[in-house]
Amino acid sequence: METRELRYFVAVAEELHFGRAAQRLGIAQPPLSRAIGRLERRLGVTLFARNSRTVTLTAAGSVLLSEGRAALDAVEAAERRTRRAFENGPGLVFVTKAGASGELLAKLLDAYAAEPGSVPVDVLLCGPGEQERLLRDGRADAALLHRPFDSTTGFDVEELHTEGQVALLPAGHPLASSSQLRMAELAGLPLPRWPDREGRYPDGRGPAVRDHTQLLQLIALGRAAAVVPESVRGHLHDGLVTVPVPDAPRVTTVIAWPPHSRSRALGLLVATATRL
Amino acid sequence: METRELRYFVAVAEELHFGRAAQRLGIAQPPLSRAIGRLERRLGVTLFARNSRTVTLTAAGSVLLSEGRAALDAVEAAERRTRRAFENGPGLVFVTKAGASGELLAKLLDAYAAEPGSVPVDVLLCGPGEQERLLRDGRADAALLHRPFDSTTGFDVEELHTEGQVALLPAGHPLASSSQLRMAELAGLPLPRWPDREGRYPDGRGPAVRDHTQLLQLIALGRAAAVVPESVRGHLHDGLVTVPVPDAPRVTTVIAWPPHSRSRALGLLVATATRL
DNA sequence: GGCACCGATACCCGGCGGGTATCGGTACGG
DNA sequence: CCGTACCGATACCCGCCGGGTATCGGTGCC
Numbered sequence: 001m002e003t004r005e006l007r008y009f010v011a012v013a014e015e016l017h018f019g020r021a022a023q024r025l026g027i028a029q030p031p032l033s034r035a036i037g038r039l040e041r042r043l044g045v046t047l048f049a050r051n052s053r054t055v056t057l058t059a060a061g062s063v064l065l066s067e068g069r070a071a072l073d074a075v076e077a078a079e080r081r082t083r084r085a086f087e088n089g090p091g092l093v094f095v096t097k098a099g100a101s102g103e104l105l106a107k108l109l110d111a112y113a114a115e116p117g118s119v120p121v122d123v124l125l126c127g128p129g130e131q132e133r134l135l136r137d138g139r140a141d142a143a144l145l146h147r148p149f150d151s152t153t154g155f156d157v158e159e160l161h162t163e164g165q166v167a168l169l170p171a172g173h174p175l176a177s178s179s180q181l182r183m184a185e186l187a188g189l190p191l192p193r194w195p196d197r198e199g200r201y202p203d204g205r206g207p208a209v210r211d212h213t214q215l216l217q218l219i220a221l222g223r224a225a226a227v228v229p230e231s232v233r234g235h236l237h238d239g240l241v242t243v244p245v246p247d248a249p250r251v252t253t254v255i256a257w258p259p260h261s262r263s264r265a266l267g268l269l270v271a272t273a274t275r276l
Numbered sequence: 277m278e279t280r281e282l283r284y285f286v287a288v289a290e291e292l293h294f295g296r297a298a299q300r301l302g303i304a305q306p307p308l309s310r311a312i313g314r315l316e317r318r319l320g321v322t323l324f325a326r327n328s329r330t331v332t333l334t335a336a337g338s339v340l341l342s343e344g345r346a347a348l349d350a351v352e353a354a355e356r357r358t359r360r361a362f363e364n365g366p367g368l369v370f371v372t373k374a375g376a377s378g379e380l381l382a383k384l385l386d387a388y389a390a391e392p393g394s395v396p397v398d399v400l401l402c403g404p405g406e407q408e409r410l411l412r413d414g415r416a417d418a419a420l421l422h423r424p425f426d427s428t429t430g431f432d433v434e435e436l437h438t439e440g441q442v443a444l445l446p447a448g449h450p451l452a453s454s455s456q457l458r459m460a461e462l463a464g465l466p467l468p469r470w471p472d473r474e475g476r477y478p479d480g481r482g483p484a485v486r487d488h489t490q491l492l493q494l495i496a497l498g499r500a501a502a503v504v505p506e507s508v509r510g511h512l513h514d515g516l517v518t519v520p521v522p523d524a525p526r527v528t529t530v531i532a533w534p535p536h537s538r539s540r541a542l543g544l545l546v547a548t549a550t551r552l
Numbered sequence: 553g554g555c556a557c558c559g560a561t562a563c564c565c566g567g568c569g570g571g572t573a574t575c576g577g578t579a580c581g582g
Numbered sequence: 583c584c585g586t587a588c589c590g591a592t593a594c595c596c597g598c599c600g601g602g603t604a605t606c607g608g609t610g611c612c
Contacts, residue, residue: 001355002278004569018590031570033591038568043355045362050590053578060362063539067354067414070536074350078343079277079319086321086336138343154535156429259430260346263339280600294559307601309560314599326559329609 003075005039006068008032009047013065016055070154077138077258084138091120092265095140098125099212101253103234104161104276105144108255112272119265127210128194135258141266146229147252155256158274163230165248169241170222176241183247189225192218216240279351281315282344284308285323289341292331346430353414353534360414367396368541371416374401375488377529379510380437380552381420384531388548395541403486404470411534417542422505423528431532434550439506441524445517446498452517459523465501468494492516 011021012032022029040047047061057065084093096105105123112118124140132151134140144160145152167186169176175185192209193201201208207224209215212232218224220239229251233242255273257266287297288308298305316323323337333341360369372381381399388394400416408427410416420436421428443462445452451461468485469477477484483500485491488508494500496515505527509518531549533542 001351002280003351004278006351006354019588027569028571029590030572030592035569037591043358043362045358047358051578053589055590058362059366060358063361064354064358066536066538067350067357071347071350071354074343074347075277075279075282078282078340078347081343082319082321082323082336082340085339086319086334090335153432154430260342262342295557303600304602305559306561306603311600313560327609329558331559 001039001043003072005035006072008035009039009064010068010072012036012048012055013057013061016057018055073136077136080138081141081261088122090265091122092142092269093122093124093134093140094142094144094269095124095126095131095134096144097128097131097146097212099232100146100229101144101161101231103231104253107276108269108273111276112269115268115272117264118268121269129197133197135256138258141261141263142255142257142269145254145256147254148249149251152254152256154259156259157254157256158270159252159254160273160276161253162250163253164250165227165245166230166233166242167245168216168219168226168228168232169243170219170225171239171241173222173225173241176243178243180244180246183227183245186225186227186245190223192224192226277315277319279348281311282348284311285315285340286344286348288312288324288331289333289337292333294331349412353412356414357417357537364398366541367398368417368545369398369400369410369415370418370420370545371400371402371407371410372420373404373407373422373488375508376422376505377420377437377507379507380529383552384545384549387552388545391544391548393540394544397545405473409473411532414534417537417539418531418533418545421530421532423530424525425527428530428532430535432535433530433532434546435528435530436549436552437529438526439529440526441503441521442506442509442518443521444492444495444502444504444508445519446495446501447515447517449498449501449517452519454519456520456522459503459521462501462503462521466499468500468502 008021008025011025012018015021015024018032018036019029022032025032036048045060045064046058047064049056049058094105094109109121109123112121124134126134128149131140131143131145135143135155145155145157167175167181175181191206192215193204193206194209195201207218209218209224215224215226216237219226220237227245227248230242230244236242255270257270284297284301287301288294291297291300294308294312295305298308301308312323321336321340322334323340325332325334370381370385385397385399388397400410402410404425407416407419407421411419411431421431421433443451443457451457451465467482468491469480469482470485471477483494485494485500491500491502492513495502496513503521503524506518506520512518531546533546
């Protein structure tokens with residue numbers, strides 16, 4: 001199976017429409033029909049149930065869609081990592097959520113830089129959920145992820161740190177003077193909505209936010225409240241109050257990296273991280 | 277990057293010889309040279325340092341070799357899983373080491389079969405180390421692996437069971453009457469040698485074995501001794517004695533599956549396993 | 553310095569990817 | 583109930599690319 005065929009298949013499977021898929025791919029519809037037909041013939045598998053009005057995925061087609069996406073990601077990652085290795089020489093790209101685990105990251109980078117045999121590390125800060133994609137498609141070599149918020153599926157991980165969560169409230173909020181709170185008591189607050197993997201926001205009442213800076217500002221303005229890991233207490237503006245929430249899920253910070261990329265430099269980074 | 281180019285590259289990178297690589301690929305040498313050249317030009321990366329006598333991988337080339345192998349595995353897995361989905365209908369292939377975790381497996385399969393919505397499960401028994409490959413290249417959907425013996429890198433896992441290890445000795449062996457043993461005391465015994473990933477055996481004195489049946493027989497004959505998980509005590513022949521070895525590493529049985537393959541059937545199997 | 557080895561280059565052919573034109577079946581509206 | 587619009591499949595043509603053979607050119611060894 002060639003990657004071109006796979007890309008064509010994924011386009012049709014996503015559009016469920018040969019014409020639109022062809023347009024998206026920048027080719028005409030007939031070659032696309034032929035390519036899919038040939039792919040089906042070579043695999044010996046019917047991928048689409050189609051009559052001249054509708055196109056549907058078969059069960060086997062659904063399998064190829066999810067597996068094929070992963071395979072295309074892997075090919076793209078190989079390409080990107082190769083280019084990076086050539087252009088930037090040795091060196092790692094480390095990605096983490098903006099505004100999270102700042103101290104841990106600083107300690108890690110210092111400790112790693114002090115190791116003999118370490119290589120330069122570029123740090124990439126990005127919005128929540130983006131790290132996964134960067135790690136998967138080869139733009140980054142390692143990431144700090146926070147379970148249970150981030151999915152670590154498909155990555156190798158080492159746990160670094162576990163912490164509880166606190167409610168983050170504007171000073172003067174009625175609940176701000178409590179010594180601790182329960183999740184149930186926070187149900188009515190304007191909790192923020194984060195974008196999903198496609199950058200879209202779920203429905204709901206709370207304000208839509210893109211990063212922690214926005215969130216902190218909105219809380220200071222009294223327009224939001226949030227439940228966040230304890231460690232954000234380190235760098236808070238005035239006007240914000242934290243209250244422990246013992247029954248919130250504990251947050252585990254992990255260092256994650258793509259499997260099969262066990263370069264010496266990455267191995268050293270992981271080893272350094274686990275020793276912290 | 278097309279998978280053909282990637283396959284060509286991997287062949288050359290492994291052989292470090294265009295002629296032999298071409299022969300392995302079943303094509304002539306000139307098209308192979310051209311293909312590699314075009315790949316390098318398109319990537320904008322020098323993959324091989326070559327003069328007319330020797331071929332060497334550049335740093336970028338090494339990256340593409342390991343990443344490319346993983347990508348090719350992913351493509352192959354996609355293909356195989358699609359074919360399986362088409363030919364065998366729904367249904368899972370479960371792979372485990374022959375002779376290990378037998379009871380756990382039986383309980384799991386019974387419990388899963390009793391679940392509403394479960395699908396037929398084919399069980400594949402194979403030699404140690406083979407499971408990883410079967411899971412990675414799409415011939416299997418899930419596996420029972422045993423840490424720290426099996427590598428779980430690149431798989432999603434759930435821990436099922438942890439146990440200590442015992443020494444397995446022929447009855448009448450001088451150490452067989454001890455109430456417990458330490459690893460150091462076992463150093464002089466003829467411990468078996470298992471094949472590595474390529475099916476080759478490491479150097480050493482102990483007998484080369486391929487599966488647990490062979491091992492048990494050799495121990496009964498007094499030609500071997502081994503350190504094995506406690507659970508093998510369940511189905512032992514006569515003439516074998518077990519002695520606890522408290523300082524041997526504990527063995528964790530995990531259920532492992534490839535990421536991105538979260539079908540309903542597989543999800544149910546994993547859920548059932550974690551409830552055992 | 554001659555020779556053997558090996559990757560690159562030159563040149564040719566056939567198949568495949570891509571295009572346009574058109575067919576054939578299906579659902580919808582009048 | 584028929585016309586029509588829509589959409590995937592088919593027919594046919596072209597140009598490029600993957601593959602082949604022949605040969606060149608550089609390198610290390612005897």
